[in-house]
Amino acid sequence: MANKKLELEKIVGAKHVVDNPKTLKAYSEDCSFVASRKPELLVKPANVDEVQRVVRWANETSTPLVPLSSGEPHFRGDTIPAVDKAIIVDLGLMNRIIKIHRRNRYVIFEPGVTWGQLQLELAKEGMYLPMPLLPRKTKSVLASLLEREPTLTPHHHWTLLDPLRCLEIIWGNGDKLLTGEAGWSQGSLEEQWERHSDQVYGSGPGQVDYYRFMSGAQGTIGIATWGSARCELLPKAKKLFFTPSENLGALLDFMYRRFRLRFGDELLLLNRWNLASLIGENANTICAINTKLPAWVLIHTIAGYDRLPEERVKFQEVDIINLAKEFGVQLTQSIPGLEAEKVEKLLREPSKEPYWKIKNKGACQEIFFLTTLDKTPEFIKIIYSAAENAGYPTSEIGIYIQPQMQGGCCHCEFDLFYDPGNAGDKSKVKELFSKASEEIESCGGYFSRPYDIWKNTTYDKDNENTRVAQKIKKLFDPNNVMNPNKLCY
Amino acid sequence: MALIDYRDDMQRCSRCSSCKFIPLAQIKSNRFSSGCPSIEWGKFHAYSASGRFNVAFSLLEGLIPYSDRLLDIVYQCPVCGSCDVSCKISTQLEPLDMALELRAKLVEDGQLLPQHMPLIDTLRKEDTLFTGKIKNNRGNWAEGLKVKDLTTEKGEVLFHAGCRYCFDEELWGVARASISLLKGAGVDVGILGKDESCCGGRAYEMGYQGEFIKFAESNIEAWKKAGVKTVVTGCSDGYYAFNYLYPAKSGKKPNVEVLHITQFMDRLIRAGRIKPVNSVPLKVTYHDPCHLGRMGEPYIPWTGKRAQIRNIINVFDPPKPKRRGTNGVYDEPRNVLKSIPDLSLVEMERIREYAWCCGSGGGVKESYPDLALWTARERIEEAKATGAEAIVTACPWCERNFRDAIAVTGDKLQVYDVVELLHKAVI
């Protein structure tokens, strides 16, 4: 190991190679139920050259690497080594915003850039990047996009990879590739910009969609050293609406019709517990707010941007009101315990500390999968039934339904909050997580992001796709140095 | 134009496959999107209009020999003109004319479809393609009608029954109803009876252009002798032959007005000479016969040549009138149906210039009966999808093929000619 440390120090500098046991322990576990495993070392490259040299070195020495770019706390087990003697490659030092291009509305940024950092800079240009639901402060934007985390703005979401576009990739074999327009245009980025070549088209180059191999890969194929993403305009006029209901079914038809209008930006559905968890400062206030809220709240917005913003909001409001009447649902800007303005602000920023999912009880186990909106009530029945069997209070399950791809599918998430210091609670949630996941999978829930135990059932069900993935892995990471054993290889 | 004259155009087909479908803008469903019975039946690309361009070019270039398959490709097609309409939405190619010239070339080269032999033989002997029938019996359908004999008398209007009405006893009622309606409206109508000959149109479509010309000349002469001003027929194939093929392809223009019976009926109804008064409570859908609809456009004479303008843009000089189905006979049959009390008309998805063929044209009924019946069954399905109780047409070939198809399937859909229903409403 001493050799490895020295060799890595030659690449990244002594300051950026860490073997401190306390530090390493922090990387050996996270808030998930994935078994902890200590990495051997931690390295922090500062630029793409160093990343490439680290990866090449890993190939020469057959050393497993686990890349990550977000700070703690981690939740999904993807950054815990699955084999011994792994080295964590923390990309947190690579935190430059390389370019913001207002005219063609894109941004290029390194993996260490966080949501707060990026949105602040984009706001200066009147833009924002579609964001997940209150990501934690330390969350890497690039990691979020690569993980296909759902964003709040389904109307801007053309594919599940949106708004991610181009990537600079160091493959597991140490080779470099620029994808999409960045890859088929000649010269450096600066030279491309001279010719007005923008990095907004992500596919290719050629007949292979390389950036898709990196998406959802949990660091098992390569390391992205920068990404580009398509930005949206900050509204100049906006109204946020709540459509509350005691009955989820009553909202679905309205939502389906609402998708077709493609008005506004945010559109998401929360149950009272999750909404209270977002709003409340702590366990007490969460409980208090929870009692006031309706069972379900659809949060949706209409907006006007740079051009005729007020006029745009005006006609959209007329149309939305008519739509609500047609479907017999309510449209309001305040509900007991909640004001639109407050929620609007909340949704635009990352979570305050402590991260909203842990501020109530200290820990949270997520179950999330893809389905279509019409099937969500079935899955809610499943989780409630499983919770009852496990003795977990159904009233404290947080539910978040996020339509994606303009309503074509949705991210369905159940958040199981628990006290990590209470062994009984922890064990109950672990079992509930396992049983409910199994049931959900067998009833049609698609675990497209196969973290933790989900990888087992998912890949078992899909042998041919698994074989294809294994072949691609072998091509780009022939020595299997990238986060081995994390997925199906 | 001979086949060789289309050689360059054969290469200008881009294989867009529009010929396989009805005009794209008119597609209303996945089920009823196709326009070409030949490609739907034959499946291989060669069975489409584009495929026949390819086959013809290959033949001219000596790339392929004659073969049974080649004959099938050429003749398993009712020459319904659907491909022609679809192609000409956007191009100036002539798929239908080329296909007919291809047939003529096969005949010229002695590559004869065996199934055609008995038909042509009968045509030469008995002035009809109906094997087993004799000329002497041609007028039997009119027995007892007391209609003028134009071989001995003169008249204003000649009713040409056509081979199908003459020799298909089950359909005599339609021809008889036509005479009854015309006489009832005070029209000075006569027939040629047993001296009537085939129009020759089917022979033309089968590639026997020489035979066709003989019949064209003979019929035109007979009309001249009869002194008629108008020739009316209930057969759409006959209408197409008289209205278009005679002036365009025989070199002889008949000096008469040519009308289909539905056009005549429409005129008479509007003039108040036929009054549909009886209730005919029936929900019907109308099938546009190819030879009356998209192929029923009048012939416009033209002489000119191919030219290239702006370097290489291919045109005709002077501008050549285009047969694109624009001015076919679509409205008159519908007008007649709409005039019938309590009859309700619903339209199928594929109508007018983009109607699906009945399947019996071009020699297919005789030579490839399975294809003909399948094509008709497709149309029956489409008719049933409208909820109609009956399919109504204006051509005995369509009517026969629909009846035959229903006899096989046992469907309850009724089959009528427009004239039959009008007759019910009048007398």
Added chain:
Amino acid sequence: MSLKKEVYQAFEDIVGSDYISDEPAILNSYRFHWLAEFLNPERKRITPVSAEAVLLPATVEEVQAIVKICNKYGVKMKPVGGGWGAWNAVLNEGAVQLDLKRMDRILDLDEKNMFAVVEPYVMGAELQAEAMKKGLNCHLIGAGGVCSVIATSACFLGASPNGMYMSHGPDNLLAVEWVTPTGEVVRTGSRGCGKGWFCSEGPGPSMRGVIRGHAGTLGSFGVVTKIGIKLHPWPGPAAYPIAGKVPAYTTSLPGNFRAHTVQFPSEQAIADSLYKIYDARIGYVIHRQFNFYGDELQGAMIKIFSDSSLSLDNLEEVLADAEVQKLTQEMKRAYQIVLAGNSIGDIAWQENALDEILAETGGKKVAALDTPFWEQFTLHFLLKLSTKNTNFLYTGSFLGIMGPVGSPDSIVPTIQPGEEINRKYMSQEKGRIANTGANAFMGTLGYLGGGSCAYQEQFFFHDPADKTSVEQGLEAVFEAGVVVAQNKWPPSPYSGYFLTPFLPRPVQDMAYGMDPQPQAYVWQGQIREIFDPNNIGEKGYTYLEKKK
């Protein structure tokens, strides 16, 4: 060379004797394709080689079995759907053609979740008609409604005039069923796990990336037998109204649809307007369409298209009309935009936004085309794309030479050089390319959903029945290629993606070797070797031989 008897028999045992043929008349009909004239040394529109047999499978099981036989006996194969373009043809000796005509069903249309599941021979026009019944619409590739939905989204490029609203073909691709070159059936995304067709990605890294990238594999890499395809809102009538007489069909859509031809003082002003349109989030279709017929002829051509009593033969006389001449001038440097609103308020807002954008960029609506008649004509043309084979009307063929997929600003510098090449080949000096006016740029101005990217290419028209014309066309292509390479512009789709994979191997190696990342093509070659070890894929897959 013909197939060995046992091989033919093996294929026949799969599809049945009715659905296989090695007869010359059948085989030859698969050799005629647009652009075959460029691949044939004699410059005739017929490919240099013939397939050994044509097969018509009906199910994915039959396709799978066929592919396995191909592997067993080392027989190459090329699937074909709609089949419009020489990339569909068999171009290797000893290969078989899989005609997917019998696989023509729409298997599902999920109205709520806005997707359909289709087989290879479902055409865009068919899917669109079915979707509209449910208040939905589908992306249509630029070549129009007579193209296979699978081909346009999974196998080709996928540029769509309605890209602004629906994005391009591959962005509409959901789960895919793919018979690999070795005969395994891979179902990507949600379908692979048996969860339906609604999701294209995952699980984990998305192996859909193997099936296509920026460009599809043009039928050279297995067979795509089913896809889930996204559908989009259609705020129009369930039964699309057709008006007019054949061939001059038009429509009569209600007032929440508007269509304009908007003209600008310069190409840069066009680009400026596009960014503003992207920001304003308006535009159901944004396409530079009519200019395709040449900037000197477009006014006359739309007049001819809209009048069933006229044809191309009347071109000169129509051009002589003073009104048409005025219109032609007004249409130079213009594109077409269709707005579709969900309500009266919506469409009114969009119109106001467009008016503002025009004022800011020096653009204006072409007044002569802002009448109800011309609006409906334009709406029909661009929404239905049912007459895109008018591309072939002039001469029977055409090709693009220059114009990348890229930001509007990046396209501007390519326009004048493209015009210069066109001008040269339209001049007396060459004279076998149609003289339509030097600017015949066409393309979708909202390539990706929400904008950001456009695609315009300069087109020319050659006659496939005229050898000199074809030769001049090829010269123009290569000349443009040199200009593109010198300026470091990305290759144009038509010449770059559609022609290059079929040129001789040394030319391909040179072209891909000049790419900024030749290694990407080496990896493509390696992917090909992994998934097609027996090399049964026909031409069309782009790669460099492995070398570092």
